[in-house]
Amino acid sequence: MEKQDVLLNVQNLRTWFNTPEGVVKSVNGVSFHVDRGETLALVGESGCGKTVTTLSLMKLLGKNSVVTADELTLNGRDIRALSKEEARKIRGKEISMIFQEPMTSLNPVYRIQRQLGEMLRIHNPGISRTEVHRRSVDILRKVGVPNPDERLKVFPHQLSGGLRQRVMIAIALASNPAMVIADEPTTALDVTIQAQVIDLLKELQRDFNTSILLITHDFGVVSQLANRVAVMYAGKIVEEGPLKDVIERPLHPYTELLILSIPGIKVKKGGRLRTIEGQVPNPLYFPEGCRFHPRCPSACDRCHREEPPQITIGGQTVSCWLRAEEGQYDT
Amino acid sequence: MTHDPLIDIQDLQVHFPIKGGLLRRTAGVVKAVDHVSFQIDKNETVGLVGESGCGKSTVGRAIVRLNEATGGKILYQDQDILSLRGEALRKLRHNLQIVFQDPYSSLNPRYTVKRLIAEVLTVQKGYSTSEAYKRVGELLERVGLNPIYAERYPHEFSGGQRQRVAIAKALALEPEFIVCDEAVSALDVSIQSQIINLLTDLKEKYGIAYLFISHALNVIEHISDRVVVMYLGSVMELSETEELFLHPLHPYTRALISAIPMLSGREQRERIVLKGDVPSAANVPPGCRFHTRCPYACDRCRTEQPAMRQAAPGHYVACHQV
Numbered sequence: 264m265e266k267q268d269v270l271l272n273v274q275n276l277r278t279w280f281n282t283p284e285g286v287v288k289s290v291n292g293v294s295f296h297v298d299r300g301e302t303l304a305l306v307g308e309s310g311c312g313k314t315v316t317t318l319s320l321m322k323l324l325g326k327n328s329v330v331t332a333d334e335l336t337l338n339g340r341d342i343r344a345l346s347k348e349e350a351r352k353i354r355g356k357e358i359s360m361i362f363q364e365p366m367t368s369l370n371p372v373y374r375i376q377r378q379l380g381e382m383l384r385i386h387n388p389g390i391s392r393t394e395v396h397r398r399s400v401d402i403l404r405k406v407g408v409p410n411p412d413e414r415l416k417v418f419p420h421q422l423s424g425g426l427r428q429r430v431m432i433a434i435a436l437a438s439n440p441a442m443v444i445a446d447e448p449t450t451a452l453d454v455t456i457q458a459q460v461i462d463l464l465k466e467l468q469r470d471f472n473t474s475i476l477l478i479t480h481d482f483g484v485v486s487q488l489a490n491r492v493a494v495m496y497a498g499k500i501v502e503e504g505p506l507k508d509v510i511e512r513p514l515h516p517y518t519e520l521l522i523l524s525i526p527g528i529k530v531k532k533g534g535r536l537r538t539i540e541g542q543v544p545n546p547l548y549f550p551e552g553c554r555f556h557p558r559c560p561s562a563c564d565r566c567h568r569e570e571p572p573q574i575t576i577g578g579q580t581v582s583c584w585l586r587a588e589e590g591q592y593d594t
Numbered sequence: 595m596t597h598d599p600l601i602d603i604q605d606l607q608v609h610f611p612i613k614g615g616l617l618r619r620t621a622g623v624v625k626a627v628d629h630v631s632f633q634i635d636k637n638e639t640v641g642l643v644g645e646s647g648c649g650k651s652t653v654g655r656a657i658v659r660l661n662e663a664t665g666g667k668i669l670y671q672d673q674d675i676l677s678l679r680g681e682a683l684r685k686l687r688h689n690l691q692i693v694f695q696d697p698y699s700s701l702n703p704r705y706t707v708k709r710l711i712a713e714v715l716t717v718q719k720g721y722s723t724s725e726a727y728k729r730v731g732e733l734l735e736r737v738g739l740n741p742i743y744a745e746r747y748p749h750e751f752s753g754g755q756r757q758r759v760a761i762a763k764a765l766a767l768e769p770e771f772i773v774c775d776e777a778v779s780a781l782d783v784s785i786q787s788q789i790i791n792l793l794t795d796l797k798e799k800y801g802i803a804y805l806f807i808s809h810a811l812n813v814i815e816h817i818s819d820r821v822v823v824m825y826l827g828s829v830m831e832l833s834e835t836e837e838l839f840l841h842p843l844h845p846y847t848r849a850l851i852s853a854i855p856m857l858s859g860r861e862q863r864e865r866i867v868l869k870g871d872v873p874s875a876a877n878v879p880p881g882c883r884f885h886t887r888c889p890y891a892c893d894r895c896r897t898e899q900p901a902m903r904q905a906a907p908g909h910y911v912a913c914h915q916v
Contacts, residue, residue, distance in 0.1 A: 308784055480783055
């Protein structure tokens with residue numbers, strides 16, 4: 264791995280929240296990197312800390328949060344120390360975000376024109392009105408919105424779900440960011456529209472060499488878009504590796520169960536789907552030892568007591584005692 | 595089809611008026627369900643699939659009489675459900691139940707689970723409160739919940755548990771038939787699989803039939819015996835599940851199936867990406883309603899509506915091109 268290819272580097276990220284009930288350690292020691300032009304998928308169930316991780320990177324968390332990291336660089340620049348003003352400039356220009364629900368993330372009382380134009384004006388001070396219009400039409404056309412001239416004049420509720428998501432993507436891409444964080448970009452969409460959006464993201468990545476950090480719980484979407492996969496559970500990354508390896512040879516029991524619980528993937532029709540008993544633990548009371556042990560079908564004594572180390576096996580890394588004999592411990 | 599169906603939907607239409615203007619005159623009609631016919635057998639799971647806005651939920655709701663139908667018939671036990679009134683309608687709900695997508699909004703947040711479920715029994719079966727409470731624990735056990743949870747409120751449960759409560763409530767009257775309206779769509783995959791397994795178990799144990807409404811084709815493929823594909827208020831294709839997924843005939847079905855994201859490693863089908871969105875149901879295109887998005891549309895498709903016909907035994911399709 265050449266150093267200059269790394270766009271985003273996150274080492275030992277911790278995001279804690281001070282709440283009346285105590286300190287909630289939503290993200291606890293997460294490390295990953297995203298290369299230029301690459302898609303890394305962050306996969307896991309609701310409540311495992313995926314979204315908090317991305318909001319930490321975007322510096323979009325509230326005052327009760329404490330974000331620390333050994334390293335947090337975007338394009339070689341340390342983003343830990345940025346002031347509010349500096350962070351605002353980076354957001355949108357270098358790193359931008361596509362949210363799950365375009366209806367709630369677009370402002371319902373402004374026309375598309377104004378919301379898209381705002382992005383262009385903020386990042387290009389002194390830009391003329393006609394130029395804003397020209398570029399807006401251009402971007403909408405690029406993301407496949409038919410009749411962009413007319414669509415600029417409508418309100419978000421007048422658009423269908425697929426078009427709204429395209430507008431979101433247009434706004435995210437307006438200033439040509441090096442990195443896009445896509446938080447469940449297709450979860451709220453129908454399969455046919457989902458296929459359109461996946462194709463669009465792929466195309467845009469090819470054309471602009473954008474890096475994508477994809478947040479999802481759907482391994483189907485992951486397999487269409489990602490180069491690498493990081494599986495997150497209870498505030499930690501439990502497995503990471505190239506897409507093909509992780510899907511064909513999942514090392515962590517959690518990854519394997521996530522894949523086997525999807526109907527129509529590896530289980531025959533009508534057969535019993537694998538389930539993961541119980542639910543993601545409350546971050547106030549994470550279990551001792553391996554955090555997955557209360558739900559793990561193969562947990563042993565050691566899993567109850569000691570936290571597993573990170574182990575490298577081929578191109579994959581995994582944190583699980585079951586694999587302790589097979590690979591090399593990372594220090 | 596010579597056998598005796600449990601539910602026989604014949605030429606069902608559900609239209610909603612669009613009111614407009616100063617006098618709230620009817621300015622148009624949304625044909626949410628437009629001449630839909632199909633049957634559901636005893637102990638059978640029929641999957642109903644289609645994009646948002648195709649009318650699939652409206653069909654489900656019409657069966658349990660939550661939407662009033664404009665025309666057609668739904669036969670159950672030799673009587674037309676749509677003409678039932680008063681006491682007879684109330685009795686009908688002993689046998690036909692519905693589970694909704696979002697258990698957050700379909701369970702009263704101010705009732706404990708015990709009261710939520712007991713209410714069904716006291717109202718519908720005339721149980722005394724103490725009798726009803728006794729049954730609650732048993733029902734919770736059937737859906738895999740600890741009976742001590744009966745004292746809790748809906749917000750104290752996770753999404754999957756809440757859906758189990760909704761299913762327990764639907765089971766309270768021992769129905770023959772349950773409409774599952776996107777019952778697993780709002781859940782995480784790991785929890786989704788728990789609920790799917792539960793529904794399958796209940797079907798085997800109590801001989802329940804389901805109308806399973808979903809836009810998730812992989813779930814439909816897994817759980818259904820037969821599948822009905824709807825588009826813009828009409829049935830496009832109807833077949834046994836395996837036959838449908840192996841030999842989809844309608845271009846819309848083919849596009850839907852090709853759009854399911856597959857894990858790499860499994861053979862990748864050729865993707866057919868449909869352009870554009872579903873047209874408005876207030877303004878259904880003439881001829882075949884799918885022609886505006888169909889890659890194979892010809893002149894005939896634009897003018898003449900294709901009729902449903904049998905292409906193979908048990909496999910029906912409405913398309914000029916097949």
